[in-house]
Amino acid sequence: MEAEYDFSQGKRGAIEPIPSGKTRLTIHLDDDILEWFREQVNLAGGGNYQTLINEALRQHIQKSRQPLEEILRT
Template identity: 65%
Template structure:
């Protein structure tokens, strides 16, 4: 098992196949400096949280 980075927690999550395929495709399309699909999912969730915290 890979060691977990500080500030990160290993979990198991169930995602729709379509969502997972889209994020994996994004990594293939934008290989340079993007990271991996898990990083993209994490970034998307962070962006969602930040938008929800902003006042309307």
């Protein structure tokens, strides 16, 4: 161990940079909602529940952009 450490070049924040096109976000979800997504990932044999939430939101947005008649036919 060093007697002193120089943090003058240190940077605050996450060690891993956020990929382009992504935004770090803090959100409060109901426990049962989060548990459902985690359970789905577990049943699938692994993965990332955050990716699953993102995909569910994306699908909802895409369906919401469809005319009402198309949504009701599916």
